[in-house]
Amino acid sequence: MPHHQGFNSRAIHVGQEPDPTTGSTVPPLYLTSTYTQPSFGHHLGYEYGRNDNPTRDSFEQALASLELGQGAVAYASGMAASDAVLRILAPGDRVIAAEDLYGGVYRLLERVYRVQGIVTEYVDFRQPDVLEEAIKRIRPRIIWMESPSNPLLTVIDIAQVGAIVARWGGWLVVDNTFASPYNQNPLTLGADLVVHSTTKYIGGHSDVIGGAVVANDPDLLRHLRFIRNAAGGTLGPFEAWLTLRGLKTLGVRMERHAENAQRIAAFLASHQAVEKVYYPGTQGVLAARQMKTCGGMVSFVLKTAHSQDPLAVARSFFNRLKMFALAESLGGVESLAGHPATMTHAALPEPERERRGIVMSLVRLSVGIEDVADLIADLDQALDQASRV
Ligand SMILES: *Cc1c(COP(=O)(O)O)cnc(C)c1O
Numbered sequence: 001m002p003h004h005q006g007f008n009s010r011a012i013h014v015g016q017e018p019d020p021t022t023g024s025t026v027p028p029l030y031l032t033s034t035y036t037q038p039s040f041g042h043h044l045g046y047e048y049g050r051n052d053n054p055t056r057d058s059f060e061q062a063l064a065s066l067e068l069g070q071g072a073v074a075y076a077s078g079m080a081a082s083d084a085v086l087r088i089l090a091p092g093d094r095v096i097a098a099e100d101l102y103g104g105v106y107r108l109l110e111r112v113y114r115v116q117g118i119v120t121e122y123v124d125f126r127q128p129d130v131l132e133e134a135i136k137r138i139r140p141r142i143i144w145m146e147s148p149s150n151p152l153l154t155v156i157d158i159a160q161v162g163a164i165v166a167r168w169g170g171w172l173v174v175d176n177t178f179a180s181p182y183n184q185n186p187l188t189l190g191a192d193l194v195v196h197s198t199t200k201y202i203g204g205h206s207d208v209i210g211g212a213v214v215a216n217d218p219d220l221l222r223h224l225r226f227i228r229n230a231a232g233g234t235l236g237p238f239e240a241w242l243t244l245r246g247l248k249t250l251g252v253r254m255e256r257h258a259e260n261a262q263r264i265a266a267f268l269a270s271h272q273a274v275e276k277v278y279y280p281g282t283q284g285v286l287a288a289r290q291m292k293t294c295g296g297m298v299s300f301v302l303k304t305a306h307s308q309d310p311l312a313v314a315r316s317f318f319n320r321l322k323m324f325a326l327a328e329s330l331g332g333v334e335s336l337a338g339h340p341a342t343m344t345h346a347a348l349p350e351p352e353r354e355r356r357g358i359v360m361s362l363v364r365l366s367v368g369i370e371d372v373a374d375l376i377a378d379l380d381q382a383l384d385q386a387s388r389v
Pocket residue numbers: 077078079080102104105146150175177178196197198199200209210211
């Protein structure tokens with residue numbers, strides 16, 4: 001795989017050579033469930049659509065190249081990809097996961113895997129001693145983390161975690177959805193498996209659901225392909241085609257997301273109606289060393305007086321936004337604003353939510369690639385109104 005070319009060149013060309021039969025410059029969309037065998041006992045490498053599809057192959061090759069991995073396996077969603085990884089485990093195996101975990105992965109671990117005898121312990125990955133002690137005690141087969149995390153955008157030192165895992169064994173899984181492969185490649189920092197919800201930055205246009213796992217180890221890749229064929233959570237060809245179209249522009253989009261997010265983080269930090277801003281760019285040298293840009297996500301806490309109900313202030317802010325859409329998800333070209341306490345993190349018990357800083361006045365922005373002056377003007381007018389509730 002030509003990893004030596006630049007990121008944008010790989011995004012546009014790897015796995016996307018002109019079609020040999022027609023010359024089609026863009027990988028064709030192969031809509032077929034099955035493949036005719038030219039003679040008895042011979043096929044052309046493609047048998048049945050659950051396992052084999054050339055459009056999906058193109059997408060997987062491009063993504064593997066962007067993550068500097070040997071192979072990628074695409075699934076119907078980020079959750080199907082996460083589930084395929086966890087199916088490595090057998091009853092009695094243990095998992096250690098970071099506290100600040102995507103809610104859907106938390107639900108999968110607690111409501112699906114725990115009842116099958118696979119128990120997860122949650123640890124603060126910012127504290128390497130605590131993490132190492134937990135790994136020594138529990139001996140997990142899987143260690144699962146994200147960076148930057150959701151919704152507080154905490155940057156975790158992947159190389160440091162990778163070194164600890166290498167000392168004690170187990171597979172390090174990094175969900176790289178929030179950073180995208182443009183900003184960091186966890187396989188080069190000690191991760192064994194990289195998980196993506198390609199629904200987010202990789203697809204990039206809020207029009208397709210998908211997921212993928214990238215790895216170097218041939219046994220892990222074989223396992224992942226086996227699970228996809230055996231359990232059936234495959235990525236459809238049209239979804240693969242759309243996601244590949246999005247992937248081509250990931251580099252230019254991420255640059256613009258990052259530029260806009262940096263401007264917005266600075267604007268929010270100086271606004272009188274804002275209490276606190278969470279942004280990788282304010283977390284010092286680690287973010288600068290680990291990430292190419294600080295990404296497109298910014299979270300912040302609205303300032304509330306003692307006499308004000310934080311939920312009412314948040315509601316007023318969200319209802320007055322015009323360009324930012326109130327919506328779940330992230331990573332699309334359009335700007336979104338979300339309310340973690342009642343949306344993505346509603347399943348957490350309230351005391352636990354408050355302990356983690358996911359307060360009622362917390363706002364999470366997925367900064368899009370619109371003109372940043374318009375985005376700032378939108379936030380400004382909504383903040384002015386909210387502070388008057
Ligand atoms: C969205 C998301 C997922 C789940 O992906 P789906 O495509 O929605 O199934 C997993 N991890 C993170 C960090 C996400 O943002």
